[in-house]
Amino acid sequence: xxxxxxxxxxxxxxxxxxxxxxxxxxxxxxxxxxxxxxxxxxxxxxxxxxxxxxxxxxxxxxxxxxxxxxxxxxxxxxxxxxxxxxxxxxxxxxxxxxxxxxxxxxxxxxxxxxxxxxxxxxxxxxxxxxxxxxxxxxxxxxxxxxxxxxxxxxxxxxxxxxxxxxxxxxxxxxxxxxxxxxxxxxxxxxxxxx
Numbered sequence: 001x002x003x004x005x006x007x008x009x010x011x012x013x014x015x016x017x018x019x020x021x022x023x024x025x026x027x028x029x030x031x032x033x034x035x036x037x038x039x040x041x042x043x044x045x046x047x048x049x050x051x052x053x054x055x056x057x058x059x060x061x062x063x064x065x066x067x068x069x070x071x072x073x074x075x076x077x078x079x080x081x082x083x084x085x086x087x088x089x090x091x092x093x094x095x096x097x098x099x100x101x102x103x104x105x106x107x108x109x110x111x112x113x114x115x116x117x118x119x120x121x122x123x124x125x126x127x128x129x130x131x132x133x134x135x136x137x138x139x140x141x142x143x144x145x146x147x148x149x150x151x152x153x154x155x156x157x158x159x160x161x162x163x164x165x166x167x168x169x170x171x172x173x174x175x176x177x178x179x180x181x182x183x184x185x186x187x188x189x190x191x192x193x194x
Contacts, residue, residue, distance in 0.1 A: 001126060001157060002037075002124075002126055003126060003157035003158045004093065004124050004125060004126065004157060004158055005034045005091070005093065005125050005126060005127075005128060005156070006092070006093040006156045006157065006158060006159050007090070007091070007092050007093065007154070007155065007156040007159075008032065008034065008090065008091050008128050008153070008154065008155045008156070009088065009089065009091075009152070009153070009154050010032055010088075010090075010130070010150045010151065010152060010153045010154075011086060011087065011088050011089075011150070011151050011152045012047065012086075012087050012148055012149060012150045012151065013085070013086055013087070013148070013149070014047060014059050014081050014082060014083050014085045014086075015030075015083060015143035015144075015145050015147070016083045016143050016145040017083060017143065017144065018049070018136075018140060018141050018143055018144055018193075019140040019144045019193060019194075020138065020140035020141055021056040021057060027048065027049045027050025027051065027057060027134055027136065027141070028048075028049050028132055028133065028134050028135075028136060028141075028142060028143070029046055029047065029048040029049070029051075029131075029132070029133050029134050030046070030047045030048075030131075030132050030148050030189070031044045031045060031046040031047065031048075031064075031089075031130075031131055031133075032045065032089065032128065032129060032130045032150065032153075033045075033091075033128075033129055033131070034091055034099070034125045034127065034128055034129075035125060035126075035127045035129065036123040036124055036125045036126060036127075037124075037127065039068065039127065040067070040068045040069050041065075041066070041067055041068065041123060041125075042064075042065065042066040042068070043064075043065055043091055043099050043101060043116055043125070044064045044065070044066070044101070045061070045062075045063050045064075045090070045091065045101050045102065045103040046061065046062055046063070046064050046075075046103070047059060047060075047061050047081070047087050048060055048061075048062070049143070051078070052078060052080065054080075058080050058082075059080065059081045059082065059083070060078040060079060060080055060081065061078060061079055061081055061087055061089075061103045061104075061105060061110075062075050062076045062077065062078035062079075062103065062112070063075065063076040063101040063102075063103055063112060063113075063114040064076070065114075065116050076101075076112050076114045077112055079105060079108070079110040079112075081105050081108070083143075085105050085106070085107045085108070086105070086107065087103065087104070087105060087106075088102075088103070088104050088106060089101070089102065089103045089104075090102045093125075094115070097117065097118045097121055098115050098116060098117045098118060099115070099116050099118070099125070100113055100114065100115045100116075101114045101115075101116065102114075126157075128155060128164065130150050130153075130179070130187050130189075132148065132177060132179075132189045132191070135172065135174035135175075135177075136174065136175075139174075139175035139191070139192045139193055139194055140193065140194065142175055142177075142191045142192075142193055143193075144193050145193075146191055146192070146193050147189060147190045147191070148188065149182075149186065149187070149188035149189075150186065150187050150188065151185065151186045152185060152186075153184070153185045153186060153187070154185070163184045164184050165184070166181040166184070166187055167181070168180055168181050168187070175191045175192040175193070176190075176191060176192045177189060177190065177191040177192075178190050178191075
């Protein structure tokens with residue numbers, strides 16, 4: 001739409017652990033994020049499985065920033081979360097031409113805010129994505145409940161509340177993973193677990 005994203009938030013529930021927790025393969029991540037056009041920078045509050053280095057792998061929440069041009073990755077401090085806990089994330093545009101990411105666990109109260117300056121300063125973040133990524137080696141490495149749902153999605157462009165029109169898409173899907181649109185305020189993902 002060419003308009004600047006000034007606010008986006010969502011809530012999602014930590015899924016069950018996978019059927020197989022001893023895998024060393026890719027671990028899935030569940031997140032939403034914003035990008036400019038062209039899509040060369042990514043700001044994203046993240047729920048990830050297996051990112052902390054614990055064994056067996058566990059879920060954690062944190063904020064992340066990725067520069068597609070140079071491959072630079074940054075992530076905030078993180079916190080362990082357990083299946084069934086509620087995650088809230090938001091991204092808010094600041095008047096100093098930066099974005100503040102916020103992620104928290106409703107049950108524990110743990111949260112972190114991370115500020116990312118827009119650089120170069122003429123970038124305009126216009127697009128919002130909801131994503132499941134990092135294909136595991138086996139479908140047994142995906143959470144065993146087979147889905148994750150983002151709810152209470154709220155988006156503002158140029159400071160005005162908007163009703164998004166989502167499109168479900170797959171890019172190199174694994175384990176029959178699919179995106180589904182429930183409404184402007186809810187999307188969910190499904191996958192096979194065997």
